Amino acid sequence: xxxxLAQAQNSPLEQLQTQIVSCRQxxxxxxxxEEVALVKKAAYFEEDYWGKPVPGFGDPAARLIIVxxxxxxxxxxxxxxxxxxxxxxxxxxxxxxRAGFATQPESVSRNDGLELLDCFITTPVRxxxxxxxxxxxxxxxxxxxxSAELELLTERKVTLTLGRIGHEAFLKFLKLSPRDYxxxxxxxxxxxDGTTLISSYHVSRQNTQTGRLTEDMFGALLxxxxxxxxxxx
Numbered sequence: 001x002x003x004x005l006a007q008a009q010n011s012p013l014e015q016l017q018t019q020i021v022s023c024r025q026x027x028x029x030x031x032x033x034e035e036v037a038l039v040k041k042a043a044y045f046e047e048d049y050w051g052k053p054v055p056g057f058g059d060p061a062a063r064l065i066i067v068x069x070x071x072x073x074x075x076x077x078x079x080x081x082x083x084x085x086x087x088x089x090x091x092x093x094x095x096x097x098r099a100g101f102a103t104q105p106e107s108v109s110r111n112d113g114l115e116l117l118d119c120f121i122t123t124p125v126r127x128x129x130x131x132x133x134x135x136x137x138x139x140x141x142x143x144x145x146x147s148a149e150l151e152l153l154t155e156r157k158v159t160l161t162l163g164r165i166g167h168e169a170f171l172k173f174l175k176l177s178p179r180d181y182x183x184x185x186x187x188x189x190x191x192x193d194g195t196t197l198i199s200s201y202h203v204s205r206q207n208t209q210t211g212r213l214t215e216d217m218f219g220a221l222l223x224x225x226x227x228x229x230x231x232x233x
Contacts, residue, residue, distance in 0.1 A: 013152045017055035020126055020145050026138045029127035033077055036128060041074045050080035053127050056149050057082040058120030063157040063229055064101060065150070067166040069202060070125035070134060077128040081110035082121040087205040095215065099222035118229070122149050124169035132204075139169065147173050157195055158228050160221065163202030170197070185213070186221065196228055 024030050037051025054071045068088075071077045075086025083089035084107045093114065097105035101119040106112070124146045125134045134142075150156070150173055161167035167183040174191065181189045181197060189197045200213070200221050207213040 011060065013060050013149070016145075016148055016152065020053050020055045020149075023053045023126065023145065025141050026127065028135070029125075029129060029138060032130050033071075033127045036073045036077055041078075044074060044078055047078060049078045051077060052080070053145075054080060054082060054123075055126070056120060056122035058116035059118055060120070060153070061155050062116070062118050062120035062153060063155050064119045064225055065153055065156050065159045066119065066121045067159060067161045067170050068121065068123040069163055069165050070123055070132065071128045072132075073128045079109050081107070082123065083107065083203075084110060084112075084114075087208070088203045091203045091208045091213075091215075091218075095218050095222060098219065099226060101222070120153055122146065122153075124166060134165075139165075143169065143172070158225050159195065159197050160225060161197065161199045163200075163204075166202075167197075167199045185217070188224070198224065 033053075034051050037049035040047070040049060054076045068083065071082070072086040072088060075089060076082055076084060079085040083092050089107045093102055093107045094105040096102040096116070096119065101117050103115045103117065104113065107114050124139060125142050126145055127142075129135075129138065146169060150170075159170055161170055161183075164183045168178050171178055171181055174193070176191070181187075181191075183199050185199065185201045187197075187199045191197055198221055200218060201207045203213065203218065
């Protein structure tokens with residue numbers, strides 16, 4: 001093992017992610033994630049489900065931070081990687097690939113070789129919640145992991161929030177009020193720390209299959225992100 005690899009494996013971010021994976025603080029979420037992993041979906045019956053909290057994923061030096069909501073029951077809760085193996089990821093990763101933030105357009109498992117480029121994906125809730133609806137107590141309990149991860153992502157320049165819950169959780173991390181930075185698809189704000197916040201409808205099937213969020217709509221937001229990340233002339 002090289003010294004560089006040893007240092008990477010002992011980095012503060014990797015240590016934090018190991019702690020996240022072992023978390024059992026929310027009894028309802030622990031019970032649900034493990035029940036889903038045990039019962040499984042018929043299409044994935046032969047697979048071993050992850051069934052644990054899902055840590056963030058991507059480039060530790062990323063300037064683009066994407067904030068979602070929570071793992072999907074048969075996506076991240078099955079594969080162990082954010083947005084991997086479900087319809088949300090099937091929309092998100094091709095868009096990131098087209099914009100130059102991912103090395104490939106497909107994400108089917110945490111060992112499929114996909115890497116994010118100048119991009120990191122995180123969520124305010126790390127365990128799959130029943131009906132995709134975490135309680136306020138669960139959001140509060142998990143916020144310590146969310147905050148700790150964001151604090152380690154020191155190169156953040158643009159944050160893209162997917163959905164109102166992720167948007168408001170990120171503002172809470174910065175101790176800012178949603179009244180001053182209201183959620184709306186395509187809304188853009190310059191924050192007190194000098195970074196930019198852009199909000200989007202979530203990339204869930206409910207939004208993408210109904211046309212509420214289209215590839216062109218989301219692609220336009222990523223084009224704006226690219227512009228913001230360009231070096232100043």
